[in-house]
């Protein structure tokens with residue numbers, strides 16, 4: 424129970440890595456706040472968290488909608504009195520090579536992956552600073568560190584959240600708030616649905632463990648970073664890729 428009663432907001436928690444993180448946090452004793460665009464997915468995730476014996480609240484919201492984020496944080500504080508952890512997990516892809524990418528594709532990814540992380544973090548920062556404690560965790564990617572064919576927009580945002588992480592670790596660290604990023608390799612979730620099988624096979628070959636990651640293997644790292652066991656980890660980018668970039 425490393426996260427006993429830690430009030431933990433997880434964005435994009437209706438499926439994939441976010442859902443696995445919500446369930447892991449539940450197992451570790453957290454109070455889990457599920458946020459996602461998909462209302463049905465939010466309901467199902469809240470029920471799954473509760474089925475594990477943890478308290479949960481759900482919010483169907485878009486992380487680009489600042490008033491909705493502020494209302495969610497106000498409701499969480501009203502009910503539980505504090506916010507201990509924010510996992511900025513919601514993210515999207517709209518892939519195209521540089522020469523083909525439309526401004527709409529660029530803007531959509533920047534809006535969710537960068538502006539959404541900015542807004543959600545700003546929405547909790549004052550509360551965490553006033554508490555003198557808190558943890559913000561950002562979803563980066565190996566793509567943000569090394570780039571990837573066809574992912575100009577996505578790579579820029581995933582490198583961008585590393586910039587957020589380093590900056591907030593300096594700004595908020597003195598107030599007792601830690602900020603870290605996780606950079607997964609390729610993980611088996613619906614986000615990979617549009618990636619051709621041939622490309623996925625090539626990715627598997629590149630990984631020394633010869634397989635893609637599982638959502639639970641990323642969730643485990645979020646849980647560790649959110650816990651007091653990680654009390655001296657601040658401003659770090661933890662790569663969880665099965666060694667694919669070695």
Ligand code: NAD
Nearest residue numbers: 435439440459460485486513514562564607609610612614
């Ligand atoms: P996913 O597509 O399976 O799930 C993402 C969830 O975020 C969905 O439930 C979706 O509804 C939600 N979401 C999308 N836009 C939203 C918005 N504007 N507001 C609220 N919710 C929104 O993705 P995943 O593979 O679980 O990825 C989770 C995070 O991890 C993303 O930030 C992704 O970039 C990052 N990541 C994933 C991989 C991978 O291989 N799966 C690798 C590296 C990083």
